[in-house]
Each structure stands twice: as structure tokens, then as C-alpha cells.
Amino acid sequence: MSVLYEHPLNERIRNYLKLEQLFVQASKCQAEYITDHYQVYFNALFAIFDTLDRNDIRGELIKDLERLEQHLVVWSKSPEIDTKALEQNLKQIVGYVCQLRSNKQAWHELKHDKLIASLKQRFAIQGGSSLFDLPQLQFWLSRCQTQIASDISAWLAKFALLQEAINLVLRFIRQRGNFELIKSDTGFYQDNGEGLLLLRIKVDKNANYYPTVSGNRLRYSIRFMLPCEQTGRKYSKQTTQFELARC
Incomplete structure (x- = not known):
């Protein structure tokens, strides 16, 4: 078992990873648990809003x-390529491009939703998202699960594309790199990052x-750290072993 760490090497990929994580967080909040997890x-x-x-x-x-x-078109000339999978991916990509060009910013409609707009203002204030400050939210949370689920689905659907x-x-970027076992005697590793977008690092769960x-x-450079009660963390100077995929 290992723990997977990912690190973007430019701002564009950083935003993609951030949105990927935020979409997962929002999608996991089901209607039956929303009362306890509405802040999540x-x-x-709202973090998705701000990033966009x-x-x-x-x-x-x-x-x-x-x-x-363009890359897939070039790969299609290889005799070893899975033609069916490639055509399916090409079709999907062309479809996304067409939709993104025509469907300018579907999520903008949410900004004009009265409930969403009023909540966003309060959530922007530190400690301002308690229910006693948001009776409109408490009223929404008291509605039947079917209605809450419908609202959640409708809101998230604006970001589906x-x-x-x-x-x-991100799937294609991650597939660009294969994991390679690396050992460092000093807890430090560095290398050339030219042409790279993302680093993926696997560390044994028991490390x-x-x-x-x-x-x-x-x-880029990778510095391994140790937890430390006094300072929170400190440099590791011990021999470290990890797997690295350069994507």
C-alpha cells in the first residue's frame, strides 16, 4: 500500500487539480447527509465559483x-494503437470542444440564483456560515430530501461539462508518465522539469x-520531511525510497 502525492508544475494544471478535488467534494454531499455536511x-x-x-x-x-x-491523430498512424479506443476518445474530445465553444459559461446562471447568491455573501465571511445567521439555508435544509437532491443535482449539472x-x-496527462523506483541517501531529489506538467509520487504507507x-x-526538487512535535516538521536526511512518475 502506498500514498499518492501529486504536484502540478504550472498554474493551469494546478487549477485543474483544484477543480477536480472540489467537484469530488461537492458531489459526495448527498441529500440525506447535507444537514451535517452543508458547509463542506x-x-x-463557492471555491469552484472563485476558481472559475x-x-x-x-x-x-x-x-x-x-x-x-492533434496528438491522437498522430498516434492513430501507429500500427499498435487501439483504433476503437482512439476513435472513441477523439469523438469525445471533439464533442467537448464544440460544447465548450457554444455553451459559454453555463455555471454563470447560478450566480443569479437568489439562494446561492445570498449564501455566497455569508460564506465569504469567516465564521459567517452558521445556521443562526442563515435562516434561508435552514429553511432549505428542512425541505424534503427529494427536493434537496433535485437542487443539488441541478446546481452541479451546471459544471458537468x-x-x-x-x-x-488529467487522465491523459497522468497516463504520460510511468512510475520509476528512486532511492535517495539524503532525503532530497532534483531533476530537469522541462516539458513536464505534473509529478506523481508514491510513498509507502508505512514510511x-x-x-x-x-x-x-x-x-523541480523533492524534499522529504519528517513530522516533528516541536516544529511541525523537519528535513529528513535518511535514506528514502519512492516511486516517481513524470507526466
Whole structure:
């Protein structure tokens, strides 16, 4: 058993990974548990809003999908390629690009939802999301599970296209790198990052160290840390073993 750590090497992939995680968090909050987990759900929802507001995710996705389409066309000339799978992926990519171009920002409609808009203002205030400050939320939570489930599904559906496109792009990026076993005598490793988008690091679950990564598209370094009661963490100088996939 191992723990998988991922680290993006540019801001675009960082945003994709962030949104991927936020979509999962929001999707896991089912109607029957929303009363106890409403803060997780709405914090994730509003973090998605903020990430999309500050970045041209749609434009970046279109570029990445078009690049991926070009790569697949080149790969199609290989005699070893799975033609059926390739055609299916190409069809999916072309479909996403067409939808992203025509369906400009479906999630913008949520900003005009009266409940969502009123909650977003309060959730932006630290400690402002308690139910006694949000009677409109408490009223919504008191509705039947069927109605709550319908609302949750309708809200998340506004992001479905972005979520599916991001998942596809990240899947292909992750498949670019194979895991390689690496040993370090000093708890430190560095290498050339040119052309890389993402680092994936596997560490044995029983190991008493974890990786911290710094770097960019030109160079990266991995420093392994040990938990420390006094300072929270400290550098590991022991021999470390891990698996690394450069994507």
C-alpha cells in the first residue's frame, strides 16, 4: 500500500487539480447527509465559483483538448494503437470542444440564483456560515430530501461539462508518465522539469516521511520531511525510497 502525492508544475494544471478535488467534494454531499455536511458542500461550490471567476478555465481547456486531438491523430498512424479506443476518445474530445465553444459559461446562471447568491455573501465571511445567521439555508435544509437532491443535482449539472473535460485532460496527462523506483541517501531529489506538467509520487504507507515539492516547468526538487512535535516538521536526511512518475 502506498500514498499518492501529486504536484502540478504550472498554474493551469494546478487549477485543474483544484477543480477536480472540489467537484469530488461537492458531489459526495448527498441529500440525506447535507444537514451535517452543508458547509463542506457550499464551501466547495463557492471555491469552484472563485476558481472559475479568476481564471479562463474554459479557454485553457479548449486549447488542451485541441492539442490532445492533434496528438491522437498522430498516434492513430501507429500500427499498435487501439483504433476503437482512439476513435472513441477523439469523438469525445471533439464533442467537448464544440460544447465548450457554444455553451459559454453555463455555471454563470447560478450566480443569479437568489439562494446561492445570498449564501455566497455569508460564506465569504469567516465564521459567517452558521445556521443562526442563515435562516434561508435552514429553511432549505428542512425541505424534503427529494427536493434537496433535485437542487443539488441541478446546481452541479451546471459544471458537468467542465468537470468531464477536466477529468479527460488529467487522465491523459497522468497516463504520460510511468512510475520509476528512486532511492535517495539524503532525503532530497532534483531533476530537469522541462516539458513536464505534473509529478506523481508514491510513498509507502508505512514510511515515516512525506514529500514536499518545489519547482516549475524548467526544474523541480523533492524534499522529504519528517513530522516533528516541536516544529511541525523537519528535513529528513535518511535514506528514502519512492516511486516517481513524470507526466
